[in-house]
Amino acid sequence: MSLMPKIVRxxxxxxxxxxxRLGCGLWVTPLMVYHLGENGxxxxxxxxxxxxxxxxxxxxxxxxxxxxxARSIGNGxxxxxxxxxxxxxxxxxxxxxxxxxxxxxTWVALPWFLSDVHDLAExxxxxxxxxxxxxxxxxxxxxxxxxxxxxxxxxxxxxxxLRVLVxxxxxxxxxxxxxxxxxxxxxxxxxxxxxxxxxxxxxxSFFPLVRWHWARRGKARELLIFSRWSYLLTTSxxxxxxxxxxxxxxxVISSAASGIYSLGQKFAIMFYDVAYAIVGAQLLSxxxxxxxxxxxxxxxxxxxxxxxxxxxxxxxxxxxLWAVGPAFLKRWVPQQAAAATPxxxxxILPHVLGAAQIPARHxxxxxxxxxxxxxxxxxxxxxxxxxxxxxxRLYGIVxxxxxxxxxxxxxxxxxxxxxxxxxxxxxxRTVAWECLWLPLGRSTLLLVxxxxxxxxxxxxxTYGHIMLGIAALSAVFFALLALGLLGREERTWxxxxxxxxxKRNKAAARPPMASP
Numbered sequence: 001m002s003l004m005p006k007i008v009r010x011x012x013x014x015x016x017x018x019x020x021r022l023g024c025g026l027w028v029t030p031l032m033v034y035h036l037g038e039n040g041x042x043x044x045x046x047x048x049x050x051x052x053x054x055x056x057x058x059x060x061x062x063x064x065x066x067x068x069x070a071r072s073i074g075n076g077x078x079x080x081x082x083x084x085x086x087x088x089x090x091x092x093x094x095x096x097x098x099x100x101x102x103x104x105x106t107w108v109a110l111p112w113f114l115s116d117v118h119d120l121a122e123x124x125x126x127x128x129x130x131x132x133x134x135x136x137x138x139x140x141x142x143x144x145x146x147x148x149x150x151x152x153x154x155x156x157x158x159x160x161x162l163r164v165l166v167x168x169x170x171x172x173x174x175x176x177x178x179x180x181x182x183x184x185x186x187x188x189x190x191x192x193x194x195x196x197x198x199x200x201x202x203x204x205s206f207f208p209l210v211r212w213h214w215a216r217r218g219k220a221r222e223l224l225i226f227s228r229w230s231y232l233l234t235t236s237x238x239x240x241x242x243x244x245x246x247x248x249x250x251x252v253i254s255s256a257a258s259g260i261y262s263l264g265q266k267f268a269i270m271f272y273d274v275a276y277a278i279v280g281a282q283l284l285s286x287x288x289x290x291x292x293x294x295x296x297x298x299x300x301x302x303x304x305x306x307x308x309x310x311x312x313x314x315x316x317x318x319x320x321l322w323a324v325g326p327a328f329l330k331r332w333v334p335q336q337a338a339a340a341t342p343x344x345x346x347x348i349l350p351h352v353l354g355a356a357q358i359p360a361r362h363x364x365x366x367x368x369x370x371x372x373x374x375x376x377x378x379x380x381x382x383x384x385x386x387x388x389x390x391x392x393r394l395y396g397i398v399x400x401x402x403x404x405x406x407x408x409x410x411x412x413x414x415x416x417x418x419x420x421x422x423x424x425x426x427x428x429r430t431v432a433w434e435c436l437w438l439p440l441g442r443s444t445l446l447l448v449x450x451x452x453x454x455x456x457x458x459x460x461x462t463y464g465h466i467m468l469g470i471a472a473l474s475a476v477f478f479a480l481l482a483l484g485l486l487g488r489e490e491r492t493w494x495x496x497x498x499x500x501x502x503k504r505n506k507a508a509a510r511p512p513m514a515s516p
Contacts, residue, residue, distance in 0.1 A: 007282050008497050010153030014277035017157040017164075022270050024168040028175075029266070030333055032184070033259075035175040038336075042250070042259030043123065044181055049246050050106060051130045054099050056235050060227025061091050062145065063234060063284070067366060068223065069149035070285040074292030085206070086214035088223060089142040096138030103131030122182055129185035136192030143199045146206045149285050159198045167191040229374040230365055236377030244385055245400040252392050260336050261397045264343030267325050268351045271317050275355035279310045283359055287366035299363075300426065305493060306359035307435035312490055315443040316477045318352035323454040324469050327461035339397065346401035350408030356436060357412045360420050369423040376415045380407050443486050450476045 033041045055062075065088040072081040107127045111120060147156050167187055174183045200207075245265070246258035283306060290299045325344050329337040364370040384407040391399025417432040454469040477486075484491040 006151035007286060010151055010157075010282050011278055013154040013157035014281045015274065017160050018270075018274040018277040020161050021164055022274065024164050025266070025270070026332065028168050028171055029263075031172055031175050033333060033336070036181060038256040038259055040181055042254075042256050044126075044184070045246055045259050045262050046250055047123070047126055047130060047185075051103070051134055054102055054134050057095050057098055057102070058141075058231070059091075059095070059224065060229075060231030060234065061088055061095070061223065062141065063230040063365060064088075064223045064227040065142070065145045066149045066285050067226070067288045069146060070288035071292030073149060074289035080219075082209050082211070082214045083216050083219045084223070085142070085146060085209040086211055087216055087219040088145070089210050090212070090215045091220065091223070092138055092142050096135055099134045099138055100131060103127065103134060107131070122180065125182040126185040129182070129189040133185075133189040133192045136189070136196045140192075140196040140199050142210070143203050143206050146209070147199075147203050148282070149288075151282050151285055152203075153281050155202045156199075159195050159202060162198065163191045163195040166194070226368060229371040233361075233365075233370055233374040233377055236374065236381045245388060245404070248385075248388050248392055249397055249400060252389070253396065257397050260339045261343055261400060263329070263333055263336055264340035264401070265347060267321060267328075267344050268347035271321050271348075272351045272355055275310070275313045275317050276358060278313050279306055280358035280362065283362040284366055287362055291366050299367075300424075303359050303363045303424075303426075304430065304435055305489070307356070307431075308439050308487065308490060309493060310358050311356045311436060311439040312443060312477075312481070312486060314352045314355035315440060315447060316473070317355065318348050319444075319447055319451040320470055320473050322348050323451045323473060324458060324461075324466050326455075327458035327469075328466055331461055331463055331466070342398045343401040346398065346405045350405050350412065353409055353412035356440060357416045360416045360431075363420065364423060367424065372419050372423060373416070376411060376419065380411050383407050439487060439490070443480075446480055446485060447473075447477065 032044065036044065065084065068084045068088075069081060072078075072084060107124050110123055110127060144156055147153070170187045170191075171184050174187060246262055249258040249261050287299060287302065290302060322345070325348075326337075326341045329341050329344065333340065361370075361373070364373050384403055387403040387406065388400050391403050393399070395402065417428075417436060420426060420431045421428050450473055454473055458465055458469055480486050481490060481494050
């Protein structure tokens with residue numbers, strides 16, 4: 001059976017998930033800034049940022065597990081599927097326990113790295129809630145990666161959408177009722193537990209695959225050997241592009257400065273997340289299934305198609321962000337817009353390049369040729385941290401954004417195409433010109449007049465004008481795409497995606513399963 005229907009439907013649901021996250025985030029963030037104040041909102045960002053770093057505990061299992069599960073499904077090896085699922089689940093449970101210990105250490109050490117917190121009891125209550133939320137995250141992780149390996153991103157999206165909607169409504173109610181940061185934190189914690197229960201009900205086929213006696217030391221060694229470089233890669237990405245900026249700003253300037261920076265950074269990250277939802281959410285599992293089946297030609301064709309689609313998504317997304325982002329900040333957070341807008345503008349280009357290179361990252365990981373990429377990102381993280389510390393002292397919060405602009409652009413525009421050529425063996429013309437610079441330059445030149453016109457039109461914006469500007473730019477993009485002006489292959493893939501998306505579901509072959 002072709003993988004395309006699952007890919008298209010799963011990606012469509014994941015896009016809806018990201019749109020829901022975006023809408024809810026844009027609605028609730030001004031409420032948090034207003035009711036909690038800049039210091040309270042900055043504290044929330046710092047504590048959430050600390051716990052987001054607990055993702056570093058996964059040792060790369062979140063990347064290696066779906067890759068090995070998808071390969072087992074691709075070659076029909078049920079025994080290896082059971083061993084991988086059982087061994088990976090045991091690893092995730094151990095990591096969940098370690099995360100609880102890390103949460104306890106954070107609770108104890110809170111006074112040392114948050115010296116400007118006046119109500120320490122409130123901050124510690126937030127830490128307790130976030131510790132419970134981290135436990136729910138690691139418990140649900142094995143189920144999530146199993147669904148991901150089967151290209152069932154649609155089920156993952158449904159559970160996430162329900163959690164986001166319920167938690168957002170409850171947070172808004174709590175803030176308007178005079179509740180504080182502690183209530184907000186506990187709402188998120190219980191939302192994580194609810195998502196865990198829902199995911200377990202959706203993927204009951206996962207549990208027959210998991211038994212304690214099916215866990216193997218040899219399989220654990222295989223997963224960890226693969227994971228060491230993917231772990232270094234994902235850790236470097238997380239720290240390099242989002243993890244350290246707010247901490248450096250809090251240390252050098254104040255927690256309020258980190259909160260303002262996060263307002264501008266939020267839009268760039270949301271744009272990347274939506275782009276990833278469209279083209280990248282299922283690429284690792286797809287490429288791994290093709291690689292496991294020995295379909296090298298299909299793997300190369302899939303990479304070329306995904307890369308050119310990624311470029312189109314990156315151009316229209318980045319252009320919309322450039323055209324309407326400053327206007328939206330003026331309406332959304334008018335008091336902080338002047339300081340947050342330069343941060344947003346500096347981060348657009350590197351995130352456009354990053355979105356365009358999503359397929360390259362997954363291709364290298366799926367073929368187990370990601371070690372050089374991990375080392376490249378390690379160099380990038382060192383450069384970014386040093387440059388951020390220097391530029392923040394000179395230029396304030398804008399300096400942190402400029403540091404990310406420099407490092408991310410070098411990595412995505414230069415290093416990644418060169419690595420794909422060297423590690424995969426594809427021609428440089430194909431990787432750098434046909435899959436990146438040609439479609440990027442052509443689409444930008446065709447769309448830039450529309451971007452400029454919309455931005456000039458939104459100098460005195462309303463929310464209605466902003467939505468109309470987004471709709472107009474989207475209409476121009478899809479018109480050019482349908483006419484083939486953005487590329488003949490792109491037009492063909494666009495029409496194919498529409499047919500698959502609205503095609504009536506047919507009975508599909510089930511992936512290999514373990515017998516009870």
